[in-house]
Amino acid sequence: MRGLKALLFDKDGTLVHFDRTWGPSAGHVMRVLADGDADALARLEAVSHYLPDEERFLPSSPLVAGSSAHYGPLWAQALGLPADQALFDRIDVLFCDAGLRHLTPIGRPADVLGRLHAAGLRLAIVTNDAEENARTQADALGLMDFVDRVHGYDSGFGSKPDPGMVSAAAHAFGLPPGAVAVVGDSAHDLSAARGAGARFILVRSGPAPVEDLVPHSDLVVDSIDDLPAKLLNG
Numbered sequence: 001m002r003g004l005k006a007l008l009f010d011k012d013g014t015l016v017h018f019d020r021t022w023g024p025s026a027g028h029v030m031r032v033l034a035d036g037d038a039d040a041l042a043r044l045e046a047v048s049h050y051l052p053d054e055e056r057f058l059p060s061s062p063l064v065a066g067s068s069a070h071y072g073p074l075w076a077q078a079l080g081l082p083a084d085q086a087l088f089d090r091i092d093v094l095f096c097d098a099g100l101r102h103l104t105p106i107g108r109p110a111d112v113l114g115r116l117h118a119a120g121l122r123l124a125i126v127t128n129d130a131e132e133n134a135r136t137q138a139d140a141l142g143l144m145d146f147v148d149r150v151h152g153y154d155s156g157f158g159s160k161p162d163p164g165m166v167s168a169a170a171h172a173f174g175l176p177p178g179a180v181a182v183v184g185d186s187a188h189d190l191s192a193a194r195g196a197g198a199r200f201i202l203v204r205s206g207p208a209p210v211e212d213l214v215p216h217s218d219l220v221v222d223s224i225d226d227l228p229a230k231l232l233n234g
Contacts, residue, residue: 001199001219001231005175006122008166008198009113010184011134013206014224015125015141017104018064023055025098026063032094033079043078047071059208065160065188067128067153068092092130092154103137106205107225110142115228117146124149124169126182126192131155148173160188163195170196183224190216201227 012018026048034041045052048071049061057063062071068088075091076083117123123146127134131152138144149172151157151165158164170180177197182189185206190213193200202217203224204210214220221230 001181003179004121004181004199004231005179006124006170006173006181007116007201007227008124008126008169008180008182009224010160010182010186010189011125011127011129011137013064013106013185013208014183014189014203015106015109015143016137017106017205018207019056020104021099021102022063022095023057024102025095026050026057027052027055028098029091029094033075033091040079044075047074047078057207064207065128065186067159068095068130069153069159070128092133096130096133096136099133100136100140103140105141107223109224110146112224112227113143113146115232119228119232121231122173122175123147124151124173126151126160126165126169128153128159128188161191161195163192163198166192166196166198170198181218183227185210187213 009015030041030044048063049058068091072088073083076087081087113123125134125138125147129152131150131154134150134152138147149169153159157168166182170177181199181201182193183201185203190200199218201219202213203221205223
């Protein structure tokens with residue numbers, strides 16, 4: 001990929017194993033919010049397309065690529081609560097704690113990002129998670145020494161599939177969008193990249209099928225572990 005100067009990584013499904021991290025975390029968060037109300041818990045699981053016995057989401061789940069601002073109104077309705085920022089903030093705080101306890105990386109992200117950074121590439125994280133949560137997880141994985149920016153849905157640039165956080169990262173790096181690639185596992189990542197005029201690298205490590213994204217991707221890899229060989233050799 002000639003002229004590539006920066007990589008913007010999606011987090012969940014790209015750097016972090018979605019099901020192993022968020023499956024058990026979501027079960028815990030929903031139980032806390034339901035507060036012993038079995039009917040409310042069942043409603044939360046239903047609107048989340050969540051399989052409690054397996055502690056995982058169906059690919060159709062609104063939590064697979066959405067932020068609490070996206071699925072929060074569904075949860076509010078299930079709980080009979082106002083769909084306000086106070087609820088969304090509480091969801092984010094609960095997920096921050098639970099997600100850190102269950103945090104499971106995909107491959108060797110610190111090694112991969114370290115090699116890419118050493119080769120001169122600028123690196124950022126662009127995620128529909130809250131920025132604080134993303135920073136906390138990135139720090140726990142040893143990534144913050146290599147990452148210059150972290151943009152979450154609440155960072156002021158919008159959320160994916162809109163291109164705002166991608167455009168903001170390119171601008172902060174002083175780079176044209178064409179010199180930047182988004183690395184992600186979902187249609188939201190692809191849309192954000194293309195909307196900003198950036199390139200797109202598809203990883204097959206997420207929870208949802210991606211075959212329909214392959215023809216629209218500039219590069220397809222099984223996981224981020226493949227990136228140094230693909231981008232730094234030759």
